[in-house]
Amino acid sequence: xxxxxxxxxxxxxxxxxxxxxxxxxxxxxxxxxxxxxxxxxxxxxxxxxxxxxxxxxxxxxxxxxxxxxxxxxxxxxxxxxxxxxxxxxxxxxxxxxxxxxxxxxxxxxxxxxxxxx
Numbered sequence: 628x629x630x631x632x633x634x635x636x637x638x639x640x641x642x643x644x645x646x647x648x649x650x651x652x653x654x655x656x657x658x659x660x661x662x663x664x665x666x667x668x669x670x671x672x673x674x675x676x677x678x679x680x681x682x683x684x685x686x687x688x689x690x691x692x693x694x695x696x697x698x699x700x701x702x703x704x705x706x707x708x709x710x711x712x713x714x715x716x717x718x719x720x721x722x723x724x725x726x727x728x729x730x731x732x733x734x735x736x737x738x739x740x741x742x743x744x
Contacts (some may be wrong), residue, residue, distance in 0.1 A: 628702040628739075632695040634667065637737065642666050649677060658707045662722060686715035686728050690738035699725050699741035707740070 639645040655668035669676040715728035726740035
């Protein structure tokens with residue numbers, strides 16, 4: 628799998644309440660998107676970014692990180708072949724991404740995702 632970006636997914640109880648701290652204090656003032664349950668904020672100066680997540684719209688667990696790849700189908704096949712636990716199957720989501728969740732041997736859940744351009 629070719630990884631193009633890794634983004635931390637931070638669980639929060641309330642996006643709006645958490646937004647002020649991360650955009651103000653940390654300077655992640657560019658809102659890349661906000662779906663109501665997940666939002667990504669980025670520093671316009673450095674490109675540092677973080678996703679705040681209250682729940683997942685279709686998966687049973689929250690991931691610790693989102694791993695962007697240019698070929699999510701190949702990554703899914705590789706994860707299956709390796710025998711890793713698939714937590715959420717390969718799915719094209721209504722909000723325009725194709726993704727799956729996989730559990731690493733240490734128990735960490737990863738959201739492996741491809742954003743359609």
